[in-house]
Amino acid sequence: MIPRPPMVKIAISSCLLGEKVRYDGRDKYNPRIVENLAPLxxxxxxxPEMKMGLGAPREPMNLVRPRDGRVELVTVKSKRNLTTLMQAVCEQTMPELARACVSGYIFKKGSPSCGIEGVPLYNEEGEKVDEGSGLFVHALRSFFPNMPIVEESDLGSIEVLISFAEQVVAYEEWAAIYADGFTPTRWGSFHSRYKMKLLAHSRPHLTKMGKLVAQGGGVGFEDRLQEYGQVLFAGLQVPATRKKHTDVLYHFYGHIKSIASTEERTAILSSIEAYRQEQESLRSPWLALKEVLQKYQVSWALKQSYLSPGPAALWFSKEGRGIVDR
Structure with missing residues (x-):
């Protein structure tokens, strides 16, 4: 069994943590990301550039596509080709991230090494001809095809922060089980735990996942697991909405309406309706339901990842308390 770390790990561009590693010798410290995600x-x-031994400050670089169609990393003034050096760093770093059990990555936007999209691509004459992704990102996507990745500029709202955090936690759990060895039983248990979470994001993805699980083991089991992982993380990227959250809350309510007191049922229904009508945040009905589910020990519901601590803590943060569109 591969030991798992006590806290889920996220890789992040060093400059976003305040390290002065950019080409101009400065940092791009992002307190909003750090303060919201560091507790979780x-x-x-x-x-990558520092791992390449380039130091800071350093000559800036561009992505260049010669006439043969390859994408290379080239310094702007001296025209030094650093592609091979970057590839060596990628080959060294990807296994390091795997051994560290990294479950997500936050990249700095626009970097020729770390930009996820929209990075300018130039021809040999210095003319912009296209856009693409950084070489390090390309390598990471190949090595970790399902790992949640995001640019810091995309984490501009608490909703997106929560979505990314949810994906990271799901990836960590999925990767841990995968490393220890999936069986049809463990697969079914995982799927059961994530039903309500997926329902809040995408019912079509949940339906497709259920059909894969229903086929069980036997011939093609590994292929179905791979496909399930792809569908799972694609589904979690679909934005959760107020309507979908409301449907999930009512589903949970259905598990306690026959055992809860009249006062408890009334309070929960009132809270759900207030949320549906945009009078309250998701925090209120979530807490009310979880309290009653715990009181009556509704085991199926309490196992749901939707009710697990972690990303939900962001809903209760000062910044997230006023959410109205989830």
Whole structure:
């Protein structure tokens, strides 16, 4: 069994943590990301350029596509080709991230190494001809095809922060089980835990996942697991909405309406309706339901990842308390 860390780990561009590693010798410290996510996750700072031994400050670089169609990493003034050096760093770093059990990655936008999209691509004459992703990102996507990744500029709202955190926690659990060895039984248990979470994001993805699980083991089991993982993380990227959350809350309510007191049922229904009508945040009905579910020990519901601590803590933060569109 592979030991798992006590706190879920996220890799992050070093400059976002305040390290002065950018080409101009400065940092891009992002207090909003750090302050919101540090209580939930352990950060692993990574800067490919520093691992390449380039230092800071350094000559800036661009992505260049020669006439043969390859994408290369080239310094702007001296035209030094650093592609091979970057590839070596990628080959070294990906296994390091795997051994560290990293479950997500936050990248700095626009970097020729770490930009996820929209990175300018130039021809040999210095003319912009296209856009793409950084070389380090490309390598990471190949090595970790389902790992949640995001640019810091995309984490501009508490809703997106919560969504990313949910994906990271799901990836950590999925990767841990995968490393220990999936069986049809363990697969079914995982799927059961994530039903309500997926229902809050995408019913079509949940339906497809259920059909894969229903086929069980036997021939093609590994292929179905791979496909399930792809569908799972694609589904979690679909934005959760107020309507979908309301449906999930009412589903949970259905498990306690025959055992809860009249006062408890009235309070929960009132809270759900207030949330549905945009008078309260998700925090209120979530807490009310969880309290009653725990009181009556509704085991199926309490096992749901939707009710697990972790990303839900962001709903209760000062910044997240006023959420109205989840």
């Amino acid at each position: 996750f352990s950060f692993i700072p990574v800067c």
